[in-house]
Amino acid sequence: MTQLRLPKVHHHSRSSWRSGLSAKFIWVQLFVAFIIIASTIWVLWIIQRDQLLRQQQEINYTYGQVVISRLKEITGQYESLAIAMASVAGLYQQQPQQLQQLIPALLDRKQRDDLISGGGIWPEPDTQHPTAAPSLFWYRDASNALVQISDYNRNAVIPYHTEEWYRPTRLYPADVAFWSPAYRDPTSGITMVTASVPVRVEHKFVGAATIDIGLNGINGLFHDLSRDLSGYIIALDYRNRLLSLPQGLQQQLPLTPAQVPDMQWLSETMPVFTALQPALKNVDDAIIRQAQLQPQFTDVQLQTLPSLVNNQHDLLKAIVENAPQGWPQTAELIDTIELQQDPLLAEDAMVSIFLMPGTFWKILVVTPLSQLHHNAYMLAGKVGFFLVIIQLLAMLLLYLLQRRIFISPISRIAATLQNQNLAALEMLQRERQDEFGGLAGSFLTRVQQLETEMASLYATNLAQEQQLQVQELSQQELRNRTEQLTALLKYSQHIIHMKDLNGCYTLVNDKYCELLGREREQLLGHRDQQLFPNIEQPLTIQHEQRVLQTRAPFSAEEPLHIHHGGTRAFFVTRFAVRDELAELNGVGAIGFDLSGVKRNEVVLQNEIAQLQQQLQQLQQLLQQQKQQQLVASQQKQQEKRQQQQLLEQIHHLQQQELPLPRLLSMLVSRLSQQLDQLSAAIYQQPAETTDRQFLQQAESLRHLQALLNYQRSEIQPLELSEFFTICCCLWHRNWTLTR
Template identity: 35%
Template sequence: MKGSQATMVDNEKDEASSLNTQWKNSLTFKFTIVQFVVAVLIIASSIWLIFSTEKKHHMDTQLSLSQNYGLAVIEQLQQVTSKIETLANTIGIVGETYRGQDEVVKELIPSLLDIGERHRLIAGGGIWPEPGMFGREKARNSFFWARDNHDEFQYLDSYNSADGPGYHQAFWYLPAKYFQDGHTHWSKSYVDPFTKEVMITASIPMRADHSFIGVATVDIALSGLDKRFEFSDQNPLSKGYILALDSYNKLLADPFDEANTDQVTMLGQPLTKLIQKYPQLAPIAERIGVMDQAFSQQIMTSPAYRPEQLEKVLTQTPRDERERLTTLINASIKGSHSKASIVTLELDSDPLFNEPVLVSILTMAQTQWKIILVTPLSSLSQQANAIALKIGAFLLLAQLLALLILFVFQHKLFIRPIFQIVSALQSGNLGRLELDANKRQDEVGQLAKAFIARSNQLEIAYASLDASNLALEQQLAMQQLAQQELENKKELINSLLNASQNLICIKDTQGCYSLVNDKFCEVMGIERSRVIGMRDADLYPSRIAEIINHHDRIILDSDQAQSFEQPMPTVHGERIYLITKYPIKDKDGNIIALGAMAVDISSLKAKQAELEQTIKLQTARNTELKQALDAKPQPKQQEDVEPQGIDQFKQIELAQEAILPQMLHQLLRQELQALEQIFILLRQLDANAIDEVHLDQFTEALTTQIDIIRHGQSLISADLTDIRATVADRFLQDLVAMLAPQLAAREVEVLIDCPHHLTLPISPWHFLMLCHRLLSNSLQHAFPDEQAFNRPKRLTIGVRYQEEVLTLTLRDNGVGISPERLDKLSHALANQDDARGSLININRWLKTQFGGSLSITSQSAQFTELVCELPLDKA
């Protein structure tokens, strides 16, 4: 009893130990890790969002606010410029209306100029008549008033002095002539020569009876205009300053006057002078230059005035300001009063703040003045960071609290019940699991009940499923293997049939075609759909159909494969084919079909007949020659006959050597028959009798044999046509492919050096005899079997055709020829004596057939080079 209790205690300890050691794989631990990772990702993404996206959004908002303030400044300036333009137009109307009434003009204009500006904005103004227009007695008759030290407008007659060029040549006067009525020309900033005031002039043209009679002007003091840009109390960013430039990029506002220790104002000075003093602002000048260039290109695409039309005013303008003046005049005519454009850039440093700043450049379309708003980035960043920190802290606390609440409820409602179900299933205590399931009415209780029901069902089903699955897997594996082998067989047969250059067909025992390959349809000129199911009598003439049926009966009676020569109608006319027919049997040995493979031998038959006729003629001539020698002629006559007889003997010998094509035909025929026998065996073998390895070997051998036959057939059939020409590179490739087994047996690599698509005016048959003899000679003598080589064996065939001379070069890296033997061989080739040998026979054949020659160079154990030269006539 004590032992049993001890065992139970030990089992409980082991179970507890097992549960404790598996805590890393427990669902509680995994969910805790997942919750922690999710919390980290949420917090990290929130922080990133706050300190990047929201910060950027705030920066963009502040930038928009800054630009809007710049637009507000422009709007205020446009109100001022509109008043000035209205005032100038009013003065111009006074001048046009009271021309010649000097007292009335002098009484009205001062009252118009005094509009109560509190910053002394208007420095002066008046009427500037064209010479002779307000009275011919005075060439200069201006009416100009300037503000004095007591803010009163005083009449000045200094411009009417006869000294100097006169006001009608001034830069603020001449351009106004080209402006339309009611349009204002805003001049560049300048220092008035009489009042010494830095100002800018608004000029309005005056016209009477459509004639230019003068200009009405209003002068704006830059000192008064500068005060309108002091916005430290109005700027919503609380920091920053404004730079203002006129249409010629001269300063209208100087925000650095308090920082200047030399008390020299920059008003009216070019921007380049300010850049010299503060190089940090150089990027602003570069960007303004780009803006001005773009504006000039836009306006001058279709100008109202060409440069030659503005020649008078341009000659009085400095060279560097002529292009800008031309653009402004044309812009006023085209009416370029669009919305102010905005360009933004950042500077690494600033003269006032010594920190990165944000620069916004706005252009007033009406006056082409530029308002440059400079705001330090530190103020924007501080405000953005403060907002980001507040939002970030709130979001962080809210997310942490939400994750904590989620973890507690998830653990109580989901993780712990699942852990209890898993514990009960692991311990096999289904009773406790069922008890817990009855207590709970939620999805967890339903899950526990489903586990109990499924557990009982699975125990019953597992036994039957295991046996069924095993049987099905075995059956399925066998079926898949058989199906795969069947597909491989089918693909193999189709590939062989359609790749073959021979005619292949199968007929059933009733003589109906059941299969034909692509070559059969191509040669016969009949579609496959028309052939299948037809008999020979339906496709061929009765004479040929009778021959085919006779051969079929021979195969059925003999039950063996046989070859026949018979004519066949083709798209090229009637041709002679060598046809091999064989019976196809089922696994019981019964004939179920007849197969046939056919190769065109018309060229071989024609060549054979030609050679037989040549041999007969040479035999007759040989007989006549022997009879002439037996007659014992006179010595002198004998001297004349003997060389001729020798030549005739040589010709006879060459004719006999020409039997090589017939031998080559026999060789190809034997290879074709061997191929056909292989195909017959393949059809007769059972599919289960060939494994994958043997099938691959069989396919590779069969493919190689077909390739050799195709190249050999291409070489032989090349002489069928009447065209006496040969494509050299393609011909040599076919020859090397046909000799591939011999070259592989001797481990010799053949290289072809021939121009692409070089056409030679030589019979393909003669070219074949020459190349085949030379290759056979080199394989036999350059690489003897009894000598070992420690370098790769190579043969190089070179072909050149220049000035109607064919040069064929064959160079090997074999054993070479000794000097003594080389001298004897060269002497025999040069003297055409009765010596014997393959090279001498080739040389004799070249001399007799083409009037050509063969030369040889060699070095023992290095190389041998054969050079054949054949004079060829293209005609």
């Protein structure tokens, strides 16, 4: 800037001006401008071409995603159908007649755009009885009607369990389909691909369910999908066999109806497609590398796969490893290449190769590039012309304006951002009212937004962690509840079952199956009238209808016909079953066996009858004892009266001062009378209750009476005190015994 303001510049000669700094600056500026303009035009053409290529790639990618999404939707329907067939086959494994009716009903979808050409159930052959479980297969004939074929069960046909569409399913989960490569079926003569789903019963592989899709239907599907595309679509299976070709290429190729061509054959017929071979190999390598990251099966398990040539065996193992893991989850764009002089488009073309999830099909989207090159040249020329003018004008003002307008503010902003000095940015925002001030303000606003968003993300993350913890607890509780319910159903000695509103069993426990002599699979989905047509169950139907009407539990005694031919009484409690919306969807029942209770009741009734009989006997004996006690009480009262009279007489005699011998004689006479009466009462009692000591004392009293009466002839000396002592002792003993 200082040199430009020197006054000597205006006084130099022309030659000196040419050699001055100003001329040099101008020539340098012109040279730089020429280089900039030329390089800008060249770079612009390159960039524009690359940008257009990227745009075309994005268009191809978007269209490929749309096509594969549509394909995934269609193939997903057939996968779901195959999974449903596998579930039905596992449920009715022992009921081939049911399968004969259900499988055709599932295959005959009655849709206009249905691509199904056949399908069926293929049981795993038994090593001891290879033909014990025949296959059930149907295909569509020329009139689009399902026809069953049994040729696969003959010995002349190659065993189906050795086919490539069957053997990998042994390693697949129950809800994942294996899509076979294209092949021509030797029996039906149809060129097709097969979606195979394993049939598992209690985690054991028992066969496969298949859905066959003819290549004619797949060709029509891809033709419909490519109508809005300026190019065309080629579809390959994982072994690079052609699933779909545009009609223009089919007309140029010597194809036969029985031929299943692959990409190698197409490259030999049309060498321009040889350029696609490395890209297709990259797809195979990507599948194999992904399988090596997380292997799921051992080498022993993978030996059951069919042996294929070259790297196709490794590719099949990789597909078996990746499919249960759900890789790829979305359509993968593996590679994009340019094709020189496409035989159908007659110009350069771009080919985008996609890997389709689930089926591992390779979808090739081919679009022309001629319009792209033309647009690149036109846009580069127009932009280059205007760029020359702009560059010339800009070069004149660049030196004067760049430092003031751009360099200084940009340097200041850069330094501020580098130092993270937000206060300087606020000052710059207030000082400048142009874009730099707006940029500083936008940056400050963005910083505040980022802080707010970070806080929101932190809160969201915390909430999600809490939600995950709650979900884990809920899942653990659900697993515990499931294990408890399983244990209850397995070990409970009471009968437990549930039915839907139509009376079909939806849940039964092991004890109920044991009593009925039926397997669980035979009971589920059936009504009592179907299982036991010869047995009427009016009480069961009446009680179930009562629960459905009242919505309240009901308990009653019901008979159950067990499989041995007998009948047992059960006390059954029935209750209404509701779904998560509190809507009634069935009736449950819990019952316990009353046969033991009945036996105990009979034993108790017999014991009660015996006790009642013994009680009657005891009552009779008690009545007799009461009567005897009453008689003894009356006698006791009589004796008390006699004793009172005797005492009164003795007192009277004492007052009259009767002689002692007479007094004793009267006293002994009175005692003898009482003794006779008491002895008569005692002899009337049973022998077991008679006191022999008392009888001996009674005899002694009689001897005393004889002794006293003997005094009339011979007087014996006797002490009065001794006599009264003996009399009192005898009277006291007599009174005690009578009590």
